[in-house]
Amino acid sequence: MFAAVTRWFDRIVQRYLPDAFLFAGLLTILVFLLGVFVTDASPVQMVDYWGSGFWDLLSFTMQMALIVVTGYILANTPLFKRLLSTLAVLAKTPGQAIVLVTFVASIACLINYGFGLVVGALFARHVVRQVPSVDYRILVAAAYSGFLVWHGGLSASIPLTIATEDHFLADVMGTIPIADTLLSPANLFIVCAFLISLPVVNYFLLKTSTSSYTIDMARFAEEKREEAAAVAETPAEKLENSQWVSLAIALLGLTYVVLYFIENGLDLNINIVNFTFLFLGILCHRTPRRFLTAVGEGVKNAGGIIIQFPFYAGIMGMMVGSGLSEQLSLWFVSISSAETFPLWTFLSAGLLNMFIPSGGGQWAVQGPIMVPAALELGADMAKTAMAVAWGDAWTNMIQPFWALPLLAIAGLKVRDIMGFCVILLFWAFVPIAIGLMFF
Structure with missing residues (x-):
């Protein structure tokens, strides 16, 4: 029955789901x-x-485009290729490949959602x-499934927001420490589960698949570029091929990264992840010319993000x-009691996430409705906030918004x-x- 349902959803999606x-x-x-x-x-x-909301996600669009580009740059350095290849050797069979990719992607997403999306795709x-016989579609779906845990991890936008003094709902709900949200028994149970x-x-999912999706392995073949024997004839060419220039720039950037973590601890956000990826890429490519070549190749993967994210900003504006x-939120509140309120909040957040696929943006819209309702019903405030967070993470499995960076690197369509994500x-x-x- 599980196999039949999986195959049915796969056929329906393949036949009817349009491009992202x-x-x-x-x-x-x-809407x-x-x-x-x-x-x-x-x-x-x-x-x-x-139209007014169309450009509200410009900075976020740039962040996600950079996560794809800088991730590609870093992935194509000799050092990072060796690291991922060494870890990939642990997989000997298709089943082991699926399990390994799922676990690595999940751990990476617990650290940071942007980091996890890139690492999951690159590792796949x-x-x-290493295991060319594995169904590549299910392998990439396994990498994306790790994204389910992000709002229970270190980069969770909602619990981190309400743990910050003077957040926009502080007058209503006060400040709630992460001990009551991320480290609560309910959240720890969900993450561990x-x-x-x-x-x-x-x-x-792999075992119930009746056909294996094979890919042209030449797409992922290691690129070997022949360097001309005499490429540095002019001063400009010498600068472009100078390792010292890359080293100086990289050391400047990585020094800031070290200072950032000394001052802020393990406070990962999308900007510091992009910053770290960028300067590690400059360092590991060794010369500006090699780095810029990788940039030119990586930018090709970011087209879908650049074009589509403004449309989601417009949808948010209309909503x-x-x-x-x-x-939508008030209807779910109307059918809730103190005991059922977290569950109905979770379901409403999952539905709303289809139209506002951003954790921080969704909390800005839903928080001012759910927090007063929780106070009136006598519901647990921390659990209410985490219900919105998990609702946001839940329907990401069928919302292409967050899959775009991962799919761009993996080379697949939504x-x-x-x-397979419907089953997940x-x-x-x-x-x-x-x-x-x-709990």
């Missing part, structure tokens, strides 16, 4: 129509909300070289401006993995619901 750009376009049309017919917003107002590429169960679920997000979505509901209801 078209998915964003269709979602835009859907526009909902705003016109469900709220008091007029068509002109909905267009205004959409190295593992498929995923670390144990996700490799097993992905292993069964907030029209009041759709508020209506329809290649989404059928169904499974993920179980440990999250148990954690929120019984």
